[in-house]
Amino acid sequence: MQRFVAYYRVSTKRQGESGLGLDAQRDAVRAYVAGRAVVAEFEEVESGKKADRPALEAALRACRLHGAILVIAKLDRLSRSVTFISKLMDEGVQFVACDLPHANALTVGIMASVAQFEREMISTRTRQALAAAKARGVVLGGRRGDHRIEDHATVGRMRSTRVRSERATSAAGDVMAVVEDIRGGGERSLQALADELNARKIFAPRGGLWSAGQVRRTVLRAQTVSPVDQKECLHQAS
Template identity: 40%
Template sequence: MSEKPAAGHYTRVSTEDQGRSGLGLEAQRRDIDIFLSNFSEEPWEVIGEFQDVLSGKNDDRPQLAAALKMVREAGAELLIAKLDRLSRKVSFIANIMEDKKVRLRVASMPFADNFQLHIYAALAEQEREFISKRTKAALQIAKEKGVKLGGLRDKTMKRNEAIQQKAKREAEKVMKIIGPLRQSGQTLATIAGTLNDMEVATSRGGQWTPMQVKRALERAGG
């Protein structure tokens, strides 16, 4: 077994999460990378990466089940970016924390213990319930005043669709450069350097790294 502390990281996203800051896959991976680079006394060895794409209300997650199985068998820690990426239900989170073979770590709260995580989960669930009731009350008042509902949602959906289409076009454009370079045997680091030399920015307008090149290839199926 490696002398480095081992971790398996898990990310989850649903269709509605894609447009939310801090919940998309790129944001989750960023938080995990920050944790691995800055909040460990010694380097970690990532022995598995797991990802589910489904509803936050659905606890039947095959990749989470696989991640839990791996960390139990390897004695590794389960690393997630944010607590609600594991679940939005306190009961679900509590069951995992009670498993003596599972050590849970949250990248965005690197020094929180299980007790603190449990309290945070309970408060977050309570806040979501309050927001839900507040939203329903506001909609009811608007309905009673004769306000037509649904227009804002339609605009939001159109805006999100436009964002997704733009991201797709940008990905297709950059793959015209990355694809041939990779096929010619170039390393991820070399490809990242070439993109930066060509002043091709990432989707967020930043510099390319080997990890970002790898993710671009994975999204393109290469």
């Protein structure tokens, strides 16, 4: 069953205090969700031009933790920036706008079309430049100096590994916020933490249920946790 995290935004403090605009957004989200599970709701008073929005960051964290879809009343409630929306796609967060349910596919399609057009233009300019150079007698092809194509492949693999590591560390930070909340309730052992994460329906890193070992690895990966907190978190009750 699909799960959703709702995000509402108004642009002015007056709108936020009066509820003007928020009620309409809630109504639109409820109509779209139609009885399906909404695991959390967040609202914010902030301009759409600003990328620094704490409530939106919290909503995205909830989406990642629960494997939920971010639902908004109107696409412009999320952002007017294509760069910002593409960032969400890069992070793997799915979202849907009630006023344009196919915005996900539409946005990606537009971005892909623009990227393809740019690639085609670059390819055309490159062929023209090579033809002009060949006409001037420039020798094309072959290895130049210390240039090695193998080096580019190595760089690509290193970048891919770094991106995967950064995503895993970010996910661990999301989980640690929940772990700290659980520990505040008195739960200390790794297995107790795993049981409570499962009870809260938070997905393990690769899906499925949490185990004590997975909690341990997640705590170790979370860079924001101090060594003292890690030692306490990793205590295994006998």
